[in-house]
Amino acid sequence: MATFQHEREFADEILVAEPLNMAIEWIRAHLAPDDVFDDDTLIEHARVTLEINAVYSERNILDFVQGTYNPSEVFTDRQLENWAEGEGYTKSAAASDSSNSGATCYQPSTV
Numbered sequence: 001m002a003t004f005q006h007e008r009e010f011a012d013e014i015l016v017a018e019p020l021n022m023a024i025e026w027i028r029a030h031l032a033p034d035d036v037f038d039d040d041t042l043i044e045h046a047r048v049t050l051e052i053n054a055v056y057s058e059r060n061i062l063d064f065v066q067g068t069y070n071p072s073e074v075f076t077d078r079q080l081e082n083w084a085e086g087e088g089y090t091k092s093a094a095a096s097d098s099s100n101s102g103a104t105c106y107q108p109s110t111v
Helices: 004-014 019-030 039-055 058-068 077-086
Strands: 089-093 104-108
Touching: 004 019, 077 089
Parallel strands: none
Antiparallel strands: 089 104
């Protein structure tokens, strides 16, 4: 629970132009979730959060994106180039064929 000093600091900070925002910030900085919410509320929040994460896990989202979009539809060329270089690929001229004439491609670097 809040101490007398917390109460005083809170009272000093609440007398501002945006008291609700300041109260939220103060609570976030000084109190634990179980000081603010009862056990039932915390348990329900955890249950809902876990269910959402189970349904919309990062892996499920990535699988959907990979199966639906071409990387160039999601990322800019520069982002893709940075990723390739970060993964150790080096930039080189593409093999000359009718579909890639003059294109640039990335090849795994040979170390």
